[in-house]
Amino acid sequence: MQPHPNVQAVQRALDDAGARDGSGGASRVRLLPEAVHTAAAAAEALGVEVGAIANSLIFDADDTPLLVLTSGAHRVDTAGLAAALGITRLRRATPEFVRTHxxxxxxxxxxxxxxxxxxTVVDTALAAYAEVWAAGGVPQAVFPTTYAELLRLTAGAPAEVA
Structure with missing residues (x-):
């Protein structure tokens, strides 16, 4: 069975960037037996701490997309993050906005x-983990990486987001 096109796109992007996992090997998208729609579910399926899950949250930041990679252990302080980034209005994006971008x-x-x-903004709390796990394009796909790799792969800015 062929992987979903989104999973293929994520793996291609990882390969093109020479992405590494927490042990220094090539980062590979893995398909879990079931979809994991929350950080807690992903952590349980992987046997890791919930804080080691990098939630990919899309926000509508003054009508442009902002990707916030946050530790699964906490929630984004939208008012504080908006102020830190100079954004007038930061709100959760609609499913349509997320899919479009x-x-x-x-x-x-x-x-x-x-x-x-x-x-992209990457939560500094993720730096506490030698390996972090991120979604791989569909709810049952994940891949291992590191905080430093997330910064590099996304050209993200480190920030305290909680």
Whole structure:
């Protein structure tokens, strides 16, 4: 069975960037037996701490997409993040907005593999983990990486987001 086109796009982006996992090997998208729509579900399926899950959250930032990669252990302080980034209005994006800008659905949004690069912020709390896990384009796909790799792969800016 062929992987979903979103999974293929994410793996291609990982390969093209020479992405590495927490042990220094090539980062590979893995398909879990079932979809994991929350950080807690992903952590349980992978046997890791919920804080090691990099949630990919898309926000509508003054009508442009903002990707926030946040630790699954906490929630984004939208008012604080908006102030830090100089954004007038930061709100959760609609499912349609997410799909338009990522080509992916909520619950499976990957940090990369989108139609165009997105402005990205990476939660500094993820630096506490030697390996972090991110979504791979669909709700049952994940891949291992590191905080430093997330910054590099996404050209993201480190930030405290909680």
């Amino acid at each position: 990522t080509g992916q659905v909520i619950g499976g949004v990957a940090p990369l593999g989108h139609p165009a690069p997105l402005r």
